[in-house]
Amino acid sequence: MASQLKNLSDFSHTVIPSAAPYRFGIVVAEWNADVTRALLEGAYQTLIKHGAKEENIQTYPVPGSFELTSGADLLLKQGNLDAVICLGCVIQGETRHFDFICDAVANGVSNVAIKYSKPVIFGVLTTDNQQQALDRSGGKHGNKGDEAAITAIKMAELTVTLNG
């Protein structure tokens, strides 16, 4: 499996634009808070590392990953953001609830991005167990929060470049 081959947060092979010109929203789910707090820290510190200004990063909690879609919509409705990062952690339980949440949030954030023509980044872990989540939120497979922040910077630049 790909994730067993490398740290997924290794970006040494790519050019990352400055985040300084852009305004970011972050919506973070409170379910599995030990994991989502680590995702948030990774995303926030990565934005700052690449030049984002603290005053240009708005962070809001939502109860669970299912609410990330409406959280992103509410943020973009304000009209003053260049990208929104959605952070969550959905861990398989005994029922099919996992499937419905994962499908809903993946499709939901895609629809919000299209609705506003703004990047909405899917920084949601969808794992079989907690260890897989810990491994991807600052563990041996990196931090998906870092990856989400890099993606947000790149997509914000592309959006501004193409939209003028």
Ligand SMILES: Nc1c(NC[C@H](O)[C@H](O)[C@H](O)CO)[nH]c(=O)[nH]c1=O
């Ligand atoms: N089981 C997980 C949830 N469940 C809660 C839903 O996201 C949602 O808040 C609820 O269905 C009410 O609408 N959320 C996660 O983020 N992670 C989980 O593992």
Ligand SMILES: CC(=O)[C@@H](O)COP(=O)(O)O
């Ligand atoms: C993803 C979930 O909603 C899940 O954690 C809830 O567990 P269960 O499927 O056992 O109700």
